Amino acid sequence: MKLKKLFVAGMAFLTLVTTFASAAQADTSSDVQKVIDESYVQPDYVMGYSLSEEERNQTLNLLSYDSSKDTNVKTLTTTAYANIMNVADDSSLQLYSSVKIAKLGAKETLSVEIVTPQNITKITPDMYRNAATTLGIEHAKITVAAPIPVTGESALAGIYYSLEQNGAKVSDESKELAQEELKTLSQINDENSGKSNYDADKLNVAMTDIKTAVADKGNKLTDDQAKTIVQRTINNYNLNLSDTQINLLVNFALNLSKSSIIDSASFKSSLSSLKASIVSKAGNTFSGINLNFDANQTLENSKNIFAQIWQAIVDFFTGLSR
Incomplete structure (x- = not known):
């Protein structure tokens, strides 16, 4: 009888642990969208580190930046990029593609617009959307721009950076998955174009x-x-x-x-x-x-x-x- 009680208690404990673990996973996966809903009162801009002052202003204009009310402008440095992407910090990295993230209503879908499609050479809007969904973004408007031809891959790092700077807990696992997905889709698309x-x-x-x-x-x-x-x-x-x-x-x-x-x-x-x-x-x-x-x-x-x-x-x- 004593062994039976211990067994029952053990099973109850395991059930409780599993429930808490599942809840923790759900909280982690929903954290990204929650931060967007609560913290993005204004759009968030993340600019590539390699932009000259003229290119930066040009890119902000392309992203419909309004200096009279938009104040959240960040710069993705090579150090930040290295930390986010888990690679060596290389000052020769060229980061030009930039992003704007704005929140949308809960009933709206995830939107991605590339306002300079001639300059984003490898990534399509729907590739960004697929990767952003894997990241945990459910509804938001993401706008991508670059003043010169680039692959556009660093724009995804800009999205990570924006989310983390606003308090989202983006796991390395989610970042690696989204990056793997973007590279997979762009490679297949490029090879079959x-x-x-x-x-x-x-x-x-x-x-x-x-x-x-x-x-x-x-x-x-x-x-x-x-x-x-x-x-x-x-x-x-x-x-x-x-x-x-x-x-x-x-x-x-x-x-x-x-x-x-x-x-x-x-x-x-x-x-x-x-x-x-x-x-x-x-x-x-x-x-x-x-x-x-x-x-x-x-x-x-x-x-x-x-x-x-x-x-x-x-x-x-x-x-x-x-």
């Missing part, structure tokens, strides 16, 4: 489906399941990617499955809003494509197919033995 039947909108929507499927599976996602989810998803969107590109998506899916961001109640709804927004602006791009595609359902279908094949084999040999 100009190819027939390829479209960046399809890649970004496919990524929202992959992330949703990963959130459904949680940290129980296996390597084979990740491969199946990615392969079936890109097939659904008619994306003919190389094995190397597929592996980048699979690795990201596996890393995402270990992250606490997928425990956030709002993560999947943010992805759904992002997907709907991309599709609505894409014209006929998604004509004939199943937009209700469920990557996890393909896993269940695979199980059923294997079960049917096995049963057919059993029935065949059973028939031979009669």
